[in-house]
Amino acid sequence: MKRKIPMILLNAALSICAIIAITPILWMIAASFMVPGEASTFPPPFLPSRPSLEHYTVLIERLQIGRYFMNSFIISSAVTLISLLFNSMAGFAFAKYRFPGRDKLFRLLLGFMIIPAQVNMLPLFMMLKSFGLVNSYIGAIIPGLASVFGIFLMRQFIKAVPDSLIEAARMDGASDLRVYWSVMLPLCRPILFTLALFTFMGTWNDFMWPLIIMSDSARYTLPVAIANLMGEHALDLELMMAGSVITILPVFLLFLAFQRQYVRGIMVGGVKE
Amino acid sequence: MVSRKKDTLMAQTEKRQNHTQHIAAAWIFLAPAMAAIAVFFVVPVISAVVMSFTDFDIYALGNLSYVRFVGFSNYIRIFETPLFWTALKNTFYFVLVGGPLSVAVSLGMALMVSSKLAKFKPFFRTVYFLPVVTNLVAVSVVWRYLYHPAHGLLNLALSWVGITPIDWLGNPFAAMPAIIVMAVWKNFGYNMLIFIAGLQNIPDDLYEASHIDGANAWQQFIHVTLPMLTPTTVFVVMMTIIGYFQLFAEPYVMTQGGPMNSTMSIVLMMYEQGFRWWNMGFAAAIAFVLFAVILFFTLIQMAIQRRTEG
Numbered sequence: 205m206k207r208k209i210p211m212i213l214l215n216a217a218l219s220i221c222a223i224i225a226i227t228p229i230l231w232m233i234a235a236s237f238m239v240p241g242e243a244s245t246f247p248p249p250f251l252p253s254r255p256s257l258e259h260y261t262v263l264i265e266r267l268q269i270g271r272y273f274m275n276s277f278i279i280s281s282a283v284t285l286i287s288l289l290f291n292s293m294a295g296f297a298f299a300k301y302r303f304p305g306r307d308k309l310f311r312l313l314l315g316f317m318i319i320p321a322q323v324n325m326l327p328l329f330m331m332l333k334s335f336g337l338v339n340s341y342i343g344a345i346i347p348g349l350a351s352v353f354g355i356f357l358m359r360q361f362i363k364a365v366p367d368s369l370i371e372a373a374r375m376d377g378a379s380d381l382r383v384y385w386s387v388m389l390p391l392c393r394p395i396l397f398t399l400a401l402f403t404f405m406g407t408w409n410d411f412m413w414p415l416i417i418m419s420d421s422a423r424y425t426l427p428v429a430i431a432n433l434m435g436e437h438a439l440d441l442e443l444m445m446a447g448s449v450i451t452i453l454p455v456f457l458l459f460l461a462f463q464r465q466y467v468r469g470i471m472v473g474g475v476k477e
Numbered sequence: 478m479v480s481r482k483k484d485t486l487m488a489q490t491e492k493r494q495n496h497t498q499h500i501a502a503a504w505i506f507l508a509p510a511m512a513a514i515a516v517f518f519v520v521p522v523i524s525a526v527v528m529s530f531t532d533f534d535i536y537a538l539g540n541l542s543y544v545r546f547v548g549f550s551n552y553i554r555i556f557e558t559p560l561f562w563t564a565l566k567n568t569f570y571f572v573l574v575g576g577p578l579s580v581a582v583s584l585g586m587a588l589m590v591s592s593k594l595a596k597f598k599p600f601f602r603t604v605y606f607l608p609v610v611t612n613l614v615a616v617s618v619v620w621r622y623l624y625h626p627a628h629g630l631l632n633l634a635l636s637w638v639g640i641t642p643i644d645w646l647g648n649p650f651a652a653m654p655a656i657i658v659m660a661v662w663k664n665f666g667y668n669m670l671i672f673i674a675g676l677q678n679i680p681d682d683l684y685e686a687s688h689i690d691g692a693n694a695w696q697q698f699i700h701v702t703l704p705m706l707t708p709t710t711v712f713v714v715m716m717t718i719i720g721y722f723q724l725f726a727e728p729y730v731m732t733q734g735g736p737m738n739s740t741m742s743i744v745l746m747m748y749e750q751g752f753r754w755w756n757m758g759f760a761a762a763i764a765f766v767l768f769a770v771i772l773f774f775t776l777i778q779m780a781i782q783r784r785t786e787g
Binding site: 229243448 | 499500502503504505506507509510511513514517518519520521522524525528538586589590592594595596601603604605606607608610611612613614615616618619620621622623625627628629630633662666667670671674719722723725726729730744747748751752757760761764765767768771772775
């Protein structure tokens with residue numbers, strides 16, 4: 205009985221925090237279905253009086269949001285596939301091979317993590333400009349080709365795979381490449397999936413680099429397009445909410461569908477042992 | 478005898494060959510990732526050092542022969558630019574107020590969700606995590622409207638407790654707090670999960686022992702939970718601070734650095750100098766000042782970490 209009051213208080217506090225956490229998201233969704241001007245009345249309504257798809261139609265038909273969606277999708281998918289391959293190969297080498305300078309090289313890579321990305325953006329832009337890669341998908345993909353975080357995650361996972369499995373495959377005459385492709389990768393499926401989620405969501409949400417490298421509006425990614433739309437349509441609140449919904453939705457659904465795999469990535473990458 | 482010796486020699490040669498092959502295979506696996514990092518990260522970072530000592534500007538962009546070395550004059554100019562000091566001050570404001578606030582909220586929520594008394598834990602965990610997986614640009618757009626002085630949801634909620642409307646993003650004293658509140662909302666779920674994992678690693682018998690010693694909940698928190706969580710906390714604080722020093726999208730979308738430059742951050746200033754006005758030498762120097770600041774904080778954190786680990 206003594207515990208009853210603290211229990212009610214705690215769960216009430218948790219509920220209030222949940223409402224605070226979710227309200228901006230719910231309100232964004234509700235406002236995206238309101239007719240023009242409705243969300244800008246006072247007090248702001250929580251639900252649309254006459255739900256309308258008008259803003260989504262305008263975004264798709266007049267403002268070409270489908271194109272930005274595709275740009276984001278192509279860049280995020282390409283970065284995910286390529287970096288998964290590169291990072292898993294490097295992680296395999298760091299975990300299961302012995303070569304001179306291995307630990308030094310790995311420590312050096314980890315050290316790179318404290319260099320903010322902004323430091324390399326100016327020369328990287330100049331470099332890609334001289335290759336003619338400004339406004340290209342390749343230019344947007346390049347900084348994501350390999351990542352220290354990804355290599356680290358793969359190495360941690362592969363280290364825990366018993367050497368006997370590799371030895372057994374070698375006895376059967378499997379080459380190094382075969383061991384990697386047919387033994388290691390299938391065993392790594394869970395961590396590959398987690399890393400794929402992280403990479404796809406991270407690239408989808410990236411803002412500063414696509415803002416810099418894509419100056420032609422036809423090549424904008426969704427976040428860049430939304431930021432740009434804000435300049436012209438700041439007064440069309442409901443339209444901007446619909447654009448925000450479209451930008452957030454794919455990543456949101458991915459998270460809700462694969463929450464467990466996503467959270468595992470935070471644990472592996474985040475918890476210090 | 479002879480044949481035996483030959484055998485071992487052959488075995489040795491074979492072993493050495495295997496060893497060489499082994500190293501070669503390792504480098505084949507490493508090559509793509511290392512090449513990508515070397516060419517598209519290390520080379521640009523080194524070039525940025527060189528760039529920061531040149532007068533690289535819009536003319537040099539057209540013709541590289543216009544570039545001249547100017548020694549430390551970009552760095553001197555930075556420290557003579559009042560806007561830089563404003564940006565530095567704002568960034569420190571965001572990091573030193575927003576960072577600890579974020580970590581404290583994350584820890585508080587982790588403690589609440591981990592409590593034995595909490596119901597529907599997975600549900601609450603998911604809801605608290607949702608802001609993390611939203612898109613920063615999109616939520617900056619949404620919060621711009623939530624902060625609207627006349628018909629924003631926040632001022633409506635505040636009016637229920639008798640607070641008069643505030644022009645959050647239009648008032649130079651309210652704009653940075655507004656950005657901090659949004660950043661805390663967006664980010665607390667991530668560190669909360671790391672803290673929950675850290676809490677799970679604390680053995681139950683430590684709590685039982687302190688309970689037998691007559692410790693109350695607060696004393697348990699101070700003498701058991703916090704010390705046991707220190708490695709996690711140091712890690713979380715470090716990652717949060719590094720991330721928060723790179724404040725960019727929020728002011729870019731919500732305030733463009735205004736009002737009266739009250740939300741101008743170092744990275745926003747670097748972006749404007751480098752990619753709007755093409756003063757790339759100057760912008761590279763700004764980027765290195767940012768790096769130096771982050772490095773300084775990281776070294777402090779590492780020193781603390783070393784001390785707490787013994």
